[in-house]
Amino acid sequence: MHQFEGVYWARRNDWDPVRAAMEGSSFYDxxxxxxWFSGNIGYHHVHHLGPRIPNYRLKECFEAFPALKSRQPLTLRESLACIRLKLWDEERQELLAF
Known part of the structure; x- marks a missing residue:
């Protein structure tokens, strides 16, 4: 998931792939x-750091590297509230609702 409060986004020249993985994609609790049904997509930040990691190994990688746990998890309830976030405000550097 890439739509949540505090998400990272930058233009191509300023893009930082590690920051984008850790701050621009969610850790979905x-x-x-x-x-199981989602193929461990809740570990979305791990997926973006290593897209070739199979979905059945994402949790294992998450557990093996403590730095990956620094990402604040989104709960199911919080994620539903984020559905409304659609527009990127470049001046404020945040997602907004319509």
């Missing part, structure tokens, strides 16, 4: 059954 899902219940175990939803983790």
């Amino acid at each position: 899902l219940p175990p059954v939803l983790r």
Whole structure:
């Protein structure tokens, strides 16, 4: 997921891929059954750091590297509130609702 409060975004010349992975994609705290059905997509920041990591290894990678745990998780409830965020305000550097 890339639509949440505090998300990172930058133009091509200023793009930092590590920062984009850690601050521009979510760590989605899902219940175990939803983790299974979604292919562990809740570890979205891990996926962006290593897109070739198979979905069944994302949690293992997350657990192996403590720095990955620094990402504040989004809950299911919080993620539903983020659906409204659609527009990027370049001056304020934040996503806004219509």
